[in-house]
Amino acid sequence: MTADLNVNDYFETVMLMIGWVVNNALWSSLMQTGLALMPFIALIASEWFRVRQEGEDEGNKGVLLIARIETRLYAMVLCYAFTCVPMMSLSFNPVNAIERTDASGGSCNVAVIGQGAWGSDTMNSIGGQTAEIPLWWALVHAVSKGVTNVAVSSIPCAPDLQALTSEIDAQSITDPGLKQELGEFKRQCYGAARNKLFQAGNTGSIDALAALDHDWLGSKWLLETPGYYDSIYAGRPIAGFPYDASRDQARPSTGPGRPGYPSCKEWWADGDNGLRARLHDEIEPGVWDSVRSLFTSSAAEDYVIRRMISHRAGTAGGNQDMAVTGYGNLDGSVDDVLSMAAGAAGGAVAGVMGKVGMDMLKRALPMVQYILIMAVVICLPFVMVVSGYSIKVAGTATFGLFALWFLTFWWELARWINANLVDLIYNSDAAKMGYLAAAQNSYDKLVLTFVEWATFLILPGIWVAVLGWAGTRLGGAISSGMESGTRGAKAAGDKGANMAKGAATKGK
Structure with missing residues (x-):
């Protein structure tokens, strides 16, 4: 028996x-x-x-x-x-x-x-x-x-948000080239766009929701507002973005048949070779199934990508501090990230x-x-x-x-x-x-x-x-x-x- x-x-x-x-x-x-x-x-x-x-x-x-x-x-x-x-x-x-x-x-x-x-x-x-x-x-x-x-x-x-966030936190960026590109995008595009925004003196009219959107690399406002990501370009030729004579003719290390200099908007949002699409592919399909079961809005995908590359999520592999920079240095070093965390309110640290x-x-x-x-x-x-x-x-x-x-x-x-x-x-x-x-x-x-x-x-x-x-x-x-x-x-x-x-x- x-x-x-x-x-x-x-x-x-x-x-x-x-x-x-x-x-x-x-x-x-x-x-x-x-x-x-x-x-x-x-x-x-x-x-x-x-x-x-x-x-x-x-x-x-x-x-x-x-x-x-x-x-x-x-x-x-x-x-x-x-x-x-x-x-x-x-x-x-x-x-x-x-x-x-x-x-x-x-x-x-x-x-x-x-x-x-x-x-x-x-x-x-x-x-x-x-x-x-x-x-x-x-x-x-x-x-x-x-x-x-x-x-x-x-x-x-009921939707288990904690389980989903744990799944997202378990995701990591395994492509070293993608990690490097994220760091370059942060310095060359996001940093430049944020500095331009503050120098223009437009921050007083930004409400809380817009400020939250501005606080990461894939900011919808920076992508869609003329004069920001659409007018700032990569600092070197980027693989996957072919040479464009009208755009790259005067730039070094490029030419017909070679990579060109995409705008920051193209670099991030291109459907095939953009950083967003490549980050999307780094996340397991099962996680996307869970997200689609909880949210009907397509904007949820941006939130998932944001969490994966955010140092505030705390567990994504590689340069997690790239997503959020605040108003200070933009070099992305670990000391800067930890210093920003230490500067938070005592209750938040606790x-x-x-x-x-x-x-x-x-x-x-x-x-x-x-x-x-x-x-x-x-x-x-x-x-x-x-x-x-x-x-x-x-x-x-x-x-x-x-x-x-x-x-x-x-x-x-x-x-x-x-x-x-x-x-x-x-x-x-x-x-x-x-x-x-x-x-x-x-x-x-x-x-x-x-x-x-x-x-x-x-x-x-x-x-x-x-x-x-x-x-x-x-x-x-x-x-x-x-x-x-x-x-x-x-x-x-x-x-x-x-x-x-x-x-x-x-x-x-």
Whole structure:
């Protein structure tokens, strides 16, 4: 008989498999040494001793002793058989996503937090070792996972902006030539256009939305306004833009059949060889599918490209600082970028530092959860033997395992709230695309960071506190284990942010 149990994460699979392998080994040693039988011997001895203490006026001692031993023995044997004796061969079946249904009845799938990349085959061994599981714990696993998955599936389908931005942040510019061209475009085109704008004294009439548009290389205003990108040219011949006699005749290093000097507008917006088109091709097609499912406006593509090359997104490969320059130096050095960040408001810096720690914490939480479940599984043989195969102790362990598995729902709910905060607060495509481009203001960033802290830490905290209402003391142990297990990850993230802050202020 095989127990084919569902799991949502590869790390969870490994932790559970090794937990049950060790559990089986410990139970086997308890059986071989006879320690597993000690509770039965202790039962007989304790009941005999109690009958002896009651005196001669209690009637037939033999009948009384047998009745008491028989009553407790039935309960112990049932607990022993269902919670201790491995009966079913163990294997794990990956469930990569939990199905949800949107308002129109369509389905949408969401991967639970912490999901790793893995195959679709079942896993029934680790290091060549297989495991078996008692009937009761197999049932607990199945019911706990089922209830948790039902709860997760009840979370509404909604655009997951955070997941999309994480996908975009994972994209990188792999073409070295494209990176170099972006740097040249920034210096020769964007820098010159911005200086021309300020020298013309037109900045006083620019509203907030226009200023946001001006703050990146592909500014629509600079592209469409005469006298800016259309009248500024590349500083050298650019491959993919053929020689044009009317434009390039007096320029060096060019001629018929050779590359020419495109205008900045052509250099950026050309449909085949422009920087925008080449950056578009650097992003995986799956990301574009996600963007089109969330936004109907074609402007969303510009926001995606903006985020990928923006140093404020923080993870795109290469010269991420090219997209945004501000009003100061335009040389694009790391010191300049960090100095601009260090010059931001103290609240914004604190928010960025908290975000780093929060990102580390969110990645650590499911891993610590699975490690705690593994620890409970390993402890079960000792706990059951020492408790004398107590049904009450088995019930407490059952409730504890369910509580640990159900933490997944609270983190999924917290992730949904966090991912949809921008839409829930503003309910506008402009705000969502601003979030997508990492262009929201510092105050909003700080608020969102603190709300994120609250949802990921307070919601599970309430859950473990409510466990006490059911009369169990597991809540404190679970809360303590999660806190101590993730403290290091959060500290590491905060330390990294502090190092970045120190580097930003050094020498400036």
